[in-house]
Amino acid sequence: MADITTPSLPDRAANPPWVWVIAAAIPLMLLTPALWNGYPLLQSDTGGYLARWYERYLVPSRSTVFGLYLHYGEHSYFWFNLAIQALATIWILQLTLRVFGLAKPRRLFGLSLVLTLTTALPWLTSMLLTDIFAGLSVLSLFLLVLHGDKVSGIEKAALFLFTAFSAATHSATMAMLLGLCCLGWIARPLLRERISASHLMQGTLTIAAGAFMLLSANFALSGQVAWTPGGYSIVFARMLQDGIVTRYLNDHCPTQHFKLCPYRDALPETADDFLWSRESVFNKLGRFRGMNDEMGYIATHALTEYPLWQAEEALLATGEQMLEVATGENTDHSTMMHTYGVFREFLQRQLKVVDAARQQKSFLTFGPINLIHVPVALISTALVFAMLMAALFRRRADDVTLLVATVALALLGNAAVCGIISGAHDRYGSRLVWITTFAIMIAVLKRRKDREPSRAA
Template sequence: MKYLNVIFIILIATVVLLLPALYNGYPYIYSDTGTYIYSGFEGKVPIDRPLTYGLFVRHSSLASSLWFTVFAQALLASSLIWLMIDAIFKSVRCKTRVYIISIVMLSLFSSLTWFTTFIMADHFSALAYLLLFLLMYIPVRNKIIFLASSLTYLFFTSMHLTNAPGHLFILIVLVICKLLIPAFKHFFSWNQIRIGYFVVLLNFVFTPTIHWLFSGEFVTTKAGHLFITARNVENGSLKAYLDDNCENKAYRLCNYKDSLPQAGSDFLWKSESPLYRLGGWEKNAEEYKAINTNILLTPKYLQLFFSYYCQTILYQLILHKVGCEFIPFGKETPPGWEIANHFKEEENAFLAARQCQGKLDAPFNILNMVYLIFGILSFIIIIYLLITGKSRPLSSAFAFCTLLYYFGNMLVVSIASAGSRYNTRIEWLLLFSAILIITETASYRNKTAKAG
């Protein structure tokens, strides 16, 4: 009966997380959604991203409805939130109470529900982190369960190229803290850190292996150099480098050095960009790589790169926006084509959705302000309780690792992108951490007071 109650409450939470999609009339989509659907159904590795989220869309949708996909995403999120709470609290009543508080607050005051109902890989950045923490800090004696959990973690993490480096950042800082800060010597065990390194480093083999199985090429991505080139377009280092070197080096890109776009996204996606005039994404890779290497090894150009990188970090820190990607996508767009090809029976529902009709009336300006306020409050609460030592070990460890992941993610994504959604996709973890650290501390104090 106890397990049936848990299943029931998780299913209720799953429905709550789906409310934005129900309001829209269809899951939220983006231009990249078309790539994910195509790659998953055709089994073709995209040049600019991993295949795994496409496979998830293909199989979670049962090749019939994207509603099944967002239901799966909501179920995974509600289940992992429960598992995290279950690991911290012993009383079933306490677990249930904290779970309800968490779901309600995360639904009202964070970005969780929007990314849950978004057909994009971003949702799994937070879920992969939760799984990593559970693998590290919750002992699993059953080897089969540990193996299954590890494979699930690897699959989740592989869905976006920024996930594994962000997780590696957490572990590097944990080692430094354990070696240099006495207070951390008993906070994290070396065995926990070893488990973390084991599963995180496997990511750098797992994704290429999946790609090798489908394409015969053992690569994580074939377009990483182009995202760096686009960054160099945006920060001005590419123009400066070409101005200084085109007289002596016969780069094909020299023919377009005076017509480079200002935005890196325009370089990557606009058909009139030099990238496409020179043959597209699969051409001139060695030239782009050589230019990028020279820029990063030359102080004059590296200064431009680093200065803009710091500006992007600040941008990621202060600008959290949900809704920017929810622009109308009609029938003659990449997601429209793929929905027509693979979800034909849903095409009318897709076209009738508020997003597609341009009638999405959600007050995103107000919502984003609310999310920012609660994010800042969560950050302050976490820092205060960690510094004063008034929090309990497990929730403190989770909150500390969440802060590391938040900043690590920001450092990683700022190398190649300035999109506001990249930190927004995980900001709900800050609020969740604050809820856990407050409730575990309060629960412990109540028990201590009663015992006294």
Template sequence: MPRRSTQSSTGTLFLPSRLAQVAPLKLAIALTLATALFLAPALWNGFPLVYYDSVDYLQMPFTWQMPVYRTAGYGLVTIAGRLAHSLWIIPLLQSALAAYVLYEALRRFLPRQPEAVLVPIAGLLLLTSGLPWFTSELMPDAFTGILVLSFALLVCDDGLLGPARRIGLTAILALAIAVHTSHAALAGGLLLSALMVSLAAPGLWPGLRSRLKLPLMAFLIGIALAASANAVVTGRFFLLQDNAVLTLGLFVEDGLAETYLDHACSKPRPKLDLCIARHRLPHNANMFLWHDHDFNRLGGWTGTGMREEARQIVRGAIKSYPLTYLWDSVKLTAQQLAMLRTADGVAPMRYLIGDAIARHYPKESAAFLAAHQQHGTNFDALNMVQVPLLWLASAALPLLLWLAWRRRDPDAVLLLGIMTLAFLGNAFVCGALSNPNDRYQNRIAWLAILAVVISLGRWYRRDRSVPAPNFPRDRVP
């Protein structure tokens, strides 16, 4: 029987149809093994990993209460723990979603037997990135990379997904957007950037604008889910809590708050209570927001005085020093790009979260107390390997993007462009609008490892799309 190939409306040259057929059992085994690899840190720990914020999320489905500095979106995931009467269902769900989205990415961009390379690549990500540490943790950070990859798959749809898989990826993208406000900002930025590209260069990616319909639908559903979750818990619809206090913490860390207070406190109005404390404020946002005496004296997160003070200082500092604020934002974004340590915040949590687990998951309390995390673990050796690799892979993204452009590989250009924008957008949202932490950039850095693997695989196998007629001429043989 003669080999045949087809070409979709997107201009992608498909492999022979017999190679596109995947044995269901073989695929199921590959997905199961990949899920197990992404669950490995939790299995090693003897219990799902927990972070400082985890206590609020795991209690939410029971107490229906939410601190003023939190949102309820991730409660859409942690409610699965209550329904299953076990916290293990949460990392299992996150690991399975990561494995499935990774498979779809390999099927799309390395289409020859993707199920055969799924497990080796999942193993590579276990050794070289923080992805399994996030999928094993009771935190929304597991969904950051899943969001970017799901978005890229829908934008780069080759016509072979089919209705069921398109709906599945749209649902996964909507959930990933809903679980955290930083994800909503990241998805919105990606969507706007893709729309601008489709308008500015419609001939380079034919049909791109029409393929943005599902990501747009997922974005709207995700926003609605997040606002609805907040409404269920608080009784009012909103997407983001008043973040003036959080922004003040950022200004305290970079010194802008002290600079503004030195200027403002020399005037009779406005009279600010932090004037007397301006020279003893800690130059660390987390220390200020969680341990500072003056912050707590003014009521902390819940105090009306602190919130009003924060609004005045933030508005006044931006108005008085706009260029300083912009330059600080650039520096914080760059700082966040370089902070890539794995297992940030994996520390003993028995005193912070132990009572909540004993109250809501009593059968799992003994396993929590016996977990490796409760005895302290040093990740220096792990990061001696992972951090340099993640730095190199992240720095290689623009180079890979340029090489894909030179090779006239529009699918790779689109994928790598989305990843590069996601890296920058994540660093800006987390670094410049919050405050830099290793886990913020590490949660997305595994995509750089995947980008290197896909780029090398496409070059080795000569897998590439059929470019549009007006795509730039190939300069590389």
């Protein structure tokens, strides 16, 4: 256990100066995009979260927990939030290295540098969005459940709270983490020596704690004990994009009177155009308040009427989502009219700084960046699944295999949840796929370390 315990105070005091330089350099490295921008990066969904504190009502797919988190960073112009995100990232990366017996300052710096240069990680850390917590929560759940005996009580409590908070920031993240816990219970009879029942229960309880956080925040801000709305509408929009809604309307409009029947031949081709375009029929019919019941009815009945079609589209959406991994979706200023509107209405004192940021002054393109990010993400994903298949063939269940399995299953779960419910988007893939690159580096370092002859020998 000596190689994974926290250094004593004398040891810390004896650290050479370059260790402290590394400690300061890593968070700056992870926040390079925001520092270059001159302000935390915004995204088209940012405004929906920011407005929760001020509007005091529930909006589909906009977590009030994350809205509160952003609100408490407003006075720092949200640099407080970015500092939390950077420090949380360093903590999770360092703790993962530590439980694998790989914790060295230079190694942490090198690993962080590779992730900064080749993955979406610094862009996620620098953005006011829930996405950074998706990948970090997978690693924190892995540490809590499979390495809970290697961390202190305080660290375990911190991992629990962090995972619960991450689950509360986005329904897709919560569903993915819940799926991992369910698979853990299924696998436990075969891996009793590796998966502790008490640790797995702690991991499962993080989901319950996250749900409690979300319900509590929803009640505090809106006065409603209710889940964040939007599930049926998002699924409906995905079915519309697949052509299922048009088929259902054509089959039933002669006998049933839906609001959408007069528009069935002029529906938008994509889910995004239906839900978010200003000219969409969705706006004409009252948006979520006017259409929620009808969309829920059509979505549930279309699911039972066309089961094979739904299954085929679900498989296609999951596969497509696995390949949609480009960085930077909806971060150009032309896509953020709603977010700017929220700033103009509620955060006018920050408008001058926001308008001066590079993101708002010029076109932000990720084309050159994705020439690196996309191949690295896809190659890392392929390697993770190849390593998992090789381990299953050899019946190996060591720490590296469990990390690779966790990452691979998280990718599949994320692709299924996001692809089937919302349709494939680059954002949903890029926010998680960086952990595959991290897992590959951990695997390489651990295998190399295990091959080295012991110093004692």
